[in-house]
Amino acid sequence: MTPDTAVRHQDHADHDAWGRLNPRLFLVNLSVVATPLATFGATTVITGGEINLQVLITFASFLITCLVISGISTMRLLTTRYRVTDDRVELHKGWFFRSERSIPVDRIRSVDLTANPIHRIFGLTSLKVATGDQASSGGGLSLDGLSARDAEALRRQLSELRHARQGLATADPDTDATLAELDWAWLRYAPLTLWGVGGVFIAVGSVYRTLHEMKIDPLELGIVKDIEDRFGSVPLWYGILVTLLVIVVIGVAGSTATFIEGWGGYRLDRPETGLLRVRRGLLVTRSVSIEEQRLRGAEVAEPLLLRWAGGARLKAVASGLGDEDENSSRSRLTPPVPLALARRIAADVLGETVSPTTAAELAPHPRAALRRRINRALIWSVLLAAPFVGLGLWLTPVLVHTGWITAVVLFAVGVAFAFDAYRNLGHAVHGPYLVTRAGTFTRRTVAVQRDGIIGWSITRSAFQRRAGLLTLGAATAVGNGVYKVRDVRVGDGLAFAEETVPGLLAPFIERVPAGR
Template identity: 30%
Template sequence: MIPAPGDGWSRLSPRKLLLDPVKAIGQAVVPVVVAVVGISQSDSGFGWVVFPVLVIGPLVFGALPWLTTHYRLTDTQIQVRSGVLNKNTSTAPLDRVRSVDLEASLLHRVLGLQKVQVGTGVDDDRITLDALSAADAQALRTTLLRRREAAVVVAAPDASTEDLPDVAPRPPAPAPLPVELARIDWSWLRFAPFSLSRLVLLAGALGALSQFGDNLPIWNEETARSTWDWLAQFALVAVVLVLSVAGLAAWLVVSVAGYVVQWWRFLLVREHGSLHLTSGLFTTRSITVEEAKVRGVRMTEPLLMRAVGGAELSTLATGVENGVTQVLPPCPREVAVGVGQAVLEHRGPLTDPLVAHGPLARRRAWFRELREALALVVAAAGAAWWFDISWWWVAALAVVLLLAAAAVGESSYRHLGHALAGDHLVAGSGQLARIRTVLETDGIIGWVVSQSWWQRRIGLADLVATTAAGDERVLLRDVRLDVGVALADAATPGLVREFLEP
């Protein structure tokens, strides 16, 4: 029988009564405005009745989560129950807690609240408490992480002491102090313009703006023609130069501002057997990744960032959402290597040279890119024939595409490679970006060897190490079949040995 609230159960912060109604009103503002406009244009006399319902309804529904949500900690579990008609009770054993993440939006921070998300490593299900006071959230996080450690110790007693007579228990050892692995250095801002990840957001914003731009009265054929005639009065080179400088300036502002907003007060520490990351200007994040579940790291060097000596670092872990957690912002490569080595507790996997896959792998890398370029050239030729466009444009496009495909193919091959560094499998990949993935061999749960018809003819294969961490697979592309099988046997002895025997 579940105890009644008050018998060890606690409510969320009363300030949640201010948080949820504001969020509910924000979500309902559009329907409310539509309903009010519709009622005001009708002749019915229900306006004075419906209007208070439309305003008070979101407030009432916003207050329900605080009234119906309770949580408590027992010696072995964290328990949360909620719901009005459909009661829901969520529990998680303390020894199964894998992460305790804190998040606070701008509204949370104004009210002094934080959202707590407890991960147990079962799919993406999390126990969420939204919202606790900042002090209570921090205390709950510390308590859960320490009780998780205590539960693991109790579950696995030292066998050498089981037969000893009862003695007075030793006092608990003091918790080790957090070890700082990295913190924000604002000189790293120089890498922000060379990270193109925010171009997706900028393109999305332009796409949304274009939806409204089509309806503007200035966007018509006459206006476009007059604008072009006005631009034609100036030198075309000057117009292109001005537009390029303006676009570059806008990108600098967007990229630097986005970097500051996301990585403000960034700090990465090791504590309670976990990696703990905090950052954020408006919405603060506090992410915890249990080190026992970290199976490797991934260092990414995008093309532009590599030219200025920058890199990014992510961990590959089991039991966390998406499996891949970025633990460093764009930063100097030596910083990413240093933090990666600290996480792996092993030197070499991120810096040692890789074993090349040979000239046949280079030929396949070139062929893949040239095949895609030729497909585009054929499509351009078909369009030129259909629309009666000069074939000189098709020839120029073909030259550009083929040269670009050759460059990308060579880049893809140069990033290709593999190594076995002690108990770590290292895989190099990437087309323009150079990616090095390091995976603990203990985290490999199987191997998949696949060969296309062309690969079988030249003795190559794609070797995939399957794992529960990260993207659940690490690919070694176009490796010689005998080399790949020998590598798999060396990384996981006995797992593929039967395939080596005649």
């Protein structure tokens, strides 16, 4: 055997060598047992050391479950093998139930990295190879427990293979491909969300249910009794006001903490030609990649409070991001940022001078669309006030007056929202993009490439038929699947569909001869 032949054989052997998960994953598996121990300790503190049989049974069940999970994870550590060849990535795992998966390099759409706090303590990360299948059990594979260095090297290797097979060049490492980085001034937008307040109620409900399962009455705990004694002597309105204030303060703190954890270290860049990458997370780090050739548009979302403060969020409209839940998480390109910045990033991402979500001249919708929203506000006002009036006719006239006042107030607020929702309606064809806007509690402006529209859906409720309106849905294989143009006149909607994608809707339209 010649030296050159020996070298070639050695390179081939190294190339086909099977890799394994990092042994430090065993320590991560053992840390799972710490959860029931910490829960038992917290319960002991809350109850003042009084532990009943139900608590012991719950603790033992929880501990056994965690031990089983730890054992399964350890088995995965011992049996998982992977390797990368010239044209595919392979994964073998399992002992009693063996699983083998092989994915061609050409089908890889993204390689994402995620590391939770426990993984980060031991210098590990999880790597997920996505193929873009919509089904949750579809293609793709994941390696949970690689060292951070090995995971990054594997991601780079797969990227180079993919680019080599597609004939694309990699990015120049000396070129600054950064599109956006975290600015802590954006933290002012964090409290402008309802999730923080909602999270308070979810947390309280979860704690109450857990204690209730342990046969512990939360209302009998010492801390609850102390709060009850403190507020028992104050007027009811004062107690309610203080309670609401505490909930709001905790909610704001929760929203701010969520922003810091979810978007700490945020960076949007192009690490290589044809690829967008979003890196974010303070405790749980995430690195999400989106192929630009699968990017079909952008969505600027403006929740109500955020819109009043001049902020917005930007999402990618792309294929290959997985099922609905994965798409919702992986399509986020920015945290809440100033609206002007969201529009600028949208233009950069789409390769446009000005984002089509900004440049498009949106056509207004007919006044019938406004009447529909006002009627909806009236109906909801009556439905919500009706119980007060009904009980008042039976019990006391005070409730009748309360019902009428409630109806008037709700109707006034509803009309204001109706006008806002009507003003937000709009649609247009802007170059290669279909642009549509709608929503009041969250105003969404979406630009999607017209050549990505594969069909139209037309819906008309009974009220829409009476008003001569329809809702036109552009069906695509990207993003949310269907992007709607709401409440347009029948003729205008059909003409708009024809202008957007000529010939797609024509076979399904019956033209009425003139004079009929």
